[in-house]
Amino acid sequence: MEEMITQILQNFKIEKLNEMQLASLEANEKPNDVVLLSSTGSGKTLAFLLPVLQRLDKTNNKTQALVVVPSRELALQIEQVFKTMGTGFKVTSCYGGHKREIEENNLLQAPALIVGTPGRIGDHIRRGNMQVDSIETLVLDEFDKSLELGFQEEMAFIIESVKNLKKRILTSATEATEIPDFIQLNDPLRLNFLTGEKEAALEVKVIMSDDKDKSDTLFRLVCYFGNRSTIIFCNHREAVERTSALLADKGIVNVYYHGALEQQERESALAKFRNGTSNILVTTDLASRGLDIPNIRYIIHYHLPATEDVFTHRNGRTARMEASGTAILIIGPEEKVPDYIPTNTQEIELPESNELPEKPKWSTLFIAAGKKDKVNKIDIVGFLTNKGQLKKEDIGLIEVKDFFSFVAVRKVKVSNILVNIKDEKIKNKKVKIDIAK
Known part of the structure; x- marks a missing residue:
């Protein structure tokens, strides 16, 4: 040798x-x-x-x-x-x-x-x-x-x-x-x-909230960041759904994810977050380990992590593969900054006015066919370009699961495409296709 x-x-x-x-x-x-x-x-x-x-x-x-x-x-x-x-x-x-x-x-x-x-x-x-x-x-x-x-x-x-x-x-x-x-x-x-140089790519910041429920501070923070990929961590499933609804009511497009959702609902939420249909994911710590979500810019700890270990795992979703990222802790009036956060950590000052982030330009289609139906990404692209009359640049990320698939398409094309493919077949089979829920 x-x-x-x-x-x-x-x-x-x-x-x-x-x-x-x-x-x-x-x-x-x-x-x-x-x-x-x-x-x-x-x-x-x-x-x-x-x-x-x-x-x-x-x-x-x-x-x-x-x-x-x-x-x-x-x-x-x-x-x-x-x-x-x-x-x-x-x-x-x-x-x-x-x-x-x-x-x-x-x-x-x-x-x-x-x-x-x-x-x-x-x-x-x-x-x-x-x-x-x-x-x-x-x-x-x-x-x-x-x-x-x-x-x-x-x-x-x-x-x-x-x-x-x-x-x-x-x-x-x-x-x-x-x-x-x-x-x-x-x-x-x-x-x-x-x-160890890569570790420096993660910045940690804090923001003080005058309000105990912190929701207004969260809303203003999301507006401040604009349309950037963000995960918001809550400690309980009920809080995830409540926080997601509060943001949606104020005009912030978001999806939520937790362990009590059906598998298809979980897959749909993650697909929408990955493909840019939503740039904000509200979740429990279920999303802090092993999830395949690239290019996360911000991690917001809406609820403080229970331990330093939880904090680390949550933050592990960002600042990966040479990308930079920022973790922000929202500190309520009755909370204190955890001991493991350096005392000189920068505090964020929010502007007085709030401007809603630009709405995402993508929408997600649900296709009720997947690998087990012998359907692959090439089949889906062919179907959407031939039958749906889409250009390739109008088609975004495609995810093919065992029994269903998700595909991102430009939002402005959605109503047209649903009309065009209404009676068409994929692989000679009539398949349910609709906007992903």
Whole structure:
């Protein structure tokens, strides 16, 4: 292996492996799974591809390793790095937007390594295009971003399908992310090469409320922030619904989320928040762990968190993946700033006048068909462009669940599209389509 590493370094015109890459090689020689925390651009790809290469067997002509990534760009980049390594092993990448027929042909003679996005990998597994029983090594690169982008279901399906795994390698550029149980880590070794600079991306501020119920302060604060992505945390389900209704009555578009909602209602609320139909989510602490919601700008602690741990988990929804974020605590007249908040924390002063935030430009359609009906994102785009006469730029984020789907469309197009598709079919089947409740 040393000779091969020397040759690989020459191919990349690198003198030697860095400290993080050496640590990864050493850790991956042990039977434990490995979690590697390292910033973007630090050589992370080689840090996991070298251990993967060590585990590949030239006498085995089946697929032996799988790398799952959050984006097509990353899939193509890793495929190129592996090719540049000059290992003699076949690699192929699979991702949404790439012709499936091409990928199916590439998979006919099983590559030793497959790199792909969760949705497309899951699709190939369901279609029987991939030999999953022979895969012993799984890498989840930038797994935190995959979780944030809404791939949790697909990732769980992939891990459930790849039953003979002997090694899992997870990489991330952020410390905050919790690793879901479905990944089934085996006594993981953690290698943390983050400098801690990312932590500074989160600002904490306080605002004092003269009113005990704090609702007027919350309203003014939301107006002050404008149309930015915001999560408002309350301590109880009843408070979530009451706060959501108070904001709605004052003209603030918002959705709410808590554990007593039906699954479809929960999925609908999150879909609307993710796709920009609503920029405000009012929720309990249910939303503080493991939810795949990217690009949150503000966290508002309408009710003070019970503990510092709760505070930290709530704040973990923002300031992720090099984005900045701000956490604000609203302090009522009978409350005091928690001890774990620094005494020099900035206090927000609100202007006297309130201007309602601009209304979102997107609306969400509910489609009563999903994966189990063999409906996918491409089918939905085709249906909405052909039958609904929408342009592609009028279609936003699409989420396909097992039995239903959500799709964002420009609000100004909604009434037209519902007329256009009234008697049309998806996949030769009449399906209920309406504005998501």
